[in-house]
Amino acid sequence: MANRDGTHFKAAHATVRVPGSKSLSQRALVAASLAQSDSVIGNVLASQDTAYLIGGLRELGATITETEDGISVRGTAGQLRNSGRDLFLGNNGTALRFLTALVCLGKGRYVLTGEKRLCERPVGALADALKEMGVDITTRNDCPPVQINADGLSGGRVTLKNIESSQYVSALLLCAPYTKKGVDLNLTGSVVSTPYIGLTMDVMKDFGADIRQTGLYEYQVKPGKGYCGRHYHVEGDASSASYFYLAAALMKKTIRIEGISRQSRQGDIQLLNVFEELGCRVRSGETWLEITGGNLVQGDFTFDLGDMPDMVPTLAVLAAFRDGQTVIDRVAHLRIKESDRLAAIVTELKRAGIDARELPDRVVINGGVMRPANIETYNDHRMAMCFAVAGLVVPGIRIRDQQCVDKSFPSFWEELNKL
Numbered sequence: 001m002a003n004r005d006g007t008h009f010k011a012a013h014a015t016v017r018v019p020g021s022k023s024l025s026q027r028a029l030v031a032a033s034l035a036q037s038d039s040v041i042g043n044v045l046a047s048q049d050t051a052y053l054i055g056g057l058r059e060l061g062a063t064i065t066e067t068e069d070g071i072s073v074r075g076t077a078g079q080l081r082n083s084g085r086d087l088f089l090g091n092n093g094t095a096l097r098f099l100t101a102l103v104c105l106g107k108g109r110y111v112l113t114g115e116k117r118l119c120e121r122p123v124g125a126l127a128d129a130l131k132e133m134g135v136d137i138t139t140r141n142d143c144p145p146v147q148i149n150a151d152g153l154s155g156g157r158v159t160l161k162n163i164e165s166s167q168y169v170s171a172l173l174l175c176a177p178y179t180k181k182g183v184d185l186n187l188t189g190s191v192v193s194t195p196y197i198g199l200t201m202d203v204m205k206d207f208g209a210d211i212r213q214t215g216l217y218e219y220q221v222k223p224g225k226g227y228c229g230r231h232y233h234v235e236g237d238a239s240s241a242s243y244f245y246l247a248a249a250l251m252k253k254t255i256r257i258e259g260i261s262r263q264s265r266q267g268d269i270q271l272l273n274v275f276e277e278l279g280c281r282v283r284s285g286e287t288w289l290e291i292t293g294g295n296l297v298q299g300d301f302t303f304d305l306g307d308m309p310d311m312v313p314t315l316a317v318l319a320a321f322r323d324g325q326t327v328i329d330r331v332a333h334l335r336i337k338e339s340d341r342l343a344a345i346v347t348e349l350k351r352a353g354i355d356a357r358e359l360p361d362r363v364v365i366n367g368g369v370m371r372p373a374n375i376e377t378y379n380d381h382r383m384a385m386c387f388a389v390a391g392l393v394v395p396g397i398r399i400r401d402q403q404c405v406d407k408s409f410p411s412f413w414e415e416l417n418k419l
Contacts, residue, residue: 012256012290016415018241019259020045020234021266022408023199026053026094028232030102030174031207033062035075037229039207042070043259044234048407052114053095056087060103069231078178078226080106082150089114091338091379091407093121094167100126100146101171104135104153105178113145117379121336126168129158133179155179155223162189164333169219170200176221177209187217192306192333195267202265206232236260238268239382240409241289242314245275246389247419249293249318255419256290271311274303278322298323306330309337312363313386316345319365320354320390332361338407339378348375348387352397372396381407388412392419 020043029050032039044050054064054071061081063074080103087103089095089112096112100123103110113119124142131137133156136149155176160168169187176183201219204211208228211221236259248255262269262284272282272291278301281292301324305312309331319326334341342358349356353371357364370390375397377384381404391397405412 011254013253014418015256015258016244016418017258018236019047019409019411021237022047022049022239023196023266024203024234025050026098027170027174027200027203028207028234029053029057029064029071029073030098031203031209031227032073032229032232033057033060033064033075034078034102034175034178035073035207035227035229036077037075039073039075039229040067040069040071040231041073042231042233044071045237045408047410048090049092049095052088052090052092053098056089056095056099059083059085059087060099060106073229075227075229078105082106082108082110086111086113089118091115091118093118093337096121096144096146097123097126097165097167097171098174100148101130101175103148104130104133104150105175106150107152108150110148110150111145117338119144122164125160125163126171129160129168129172132156132158153179155181155183157184157186159186159188161187163187163191164336166191166193166196169197173197173200173204173211173219173221176211177204177223177226179223182223183219183221185219191217192330193267193309195307199265199267206230235264235266237409238264238266239310240412242268242271242311243385243389243412245271245280245291246314246318246386247392248291249275249278249280249296250321250389250393251419252293254290254292256288258288260289261286262289268308268311270308271314274315275318277301278318296322300325302327302329304330309334310382312341313345313382316349316356316363316365317386317390320349320352320367320370322367324367326365326367327362328365329362331363337380339380339383341380341382344376344378344380344383348373348383351375352390352394370394370397374398374400377401377404379404381405381409385409385412388416
């Protein structure tokens, strides 16, 4: 089989399907829940994280039901309900940050909390921005539980400095159409995960909001033009697809991934460029892509993954099998994910016999021979999935907590078995 440029590809050894994008599912659910008319969202990710978000949005007055066509959402037109019950969000950091800003549009006391790890994940910068708008908000050492005495949200000009999570930005933008004055948001200092901000803007525009980027890190949302209900289709999850890039590379096979294409709007699709640089070949159609593994390129490489931190575990495991040193740089924000992923990655690579070390904002991995090991996941879905793929080529790699993949990819084990 030859590509247009004459490059030869093998027929796919296996075909897998990825679920709907977690990032797009959550943004679309929030916009639809604020909209003034009904929406139907197709291919929404069915996972623990989206279930917690849907539960929170229902508490705030949105009517969300499953239909044959997807998820039906009757929006609140920005008039949020206050049930008086705490919003429990599991370990869904995205939902916690999005709803922290969202409930400020309502009236009365709201409390947002979750599992132990969620209550260790920072939200202080977002709380400070909301205080600038006059919100009465308190946290526990800049972490949840978050308590808010809401009375609508004024909006105005807000500056965020040296943010450790782009979710703060997305949270403020998503609720901005329903503020009294709109929002002029300015980011200064270091900014990470910027593709996720672009994804938020795309979804807001898809649902009819008036949002524009006025500078490199400057965003303006006009008031008075809220979201309109619509039919919306969620594309496949680029983060979930990465585990099958890894499988193709390690097994030296061709794997077709259905539900995602190289033209995806998600920032994590850029990991394909890294895999190509390290010896893989890629081709793509409108609703699929294929990746073919070959001999991994040797030598020393440094990769900046500041804009796609969720891809660090995938690349770290690939690095373990490659002759040479791999430095994954500008990823300090991994320490506030579902686990301290920098520490977790290094600990588990060492457990499996690989030379790895962590620095404040990077990991350094020297390729070697991975040995059998019982891998701890730290209740982190991405740790489980990347090391499970390593187990395809290293007998004796065992994942201690397999169920944690339900957070983002409940059908992962079924799809992996196809390989």
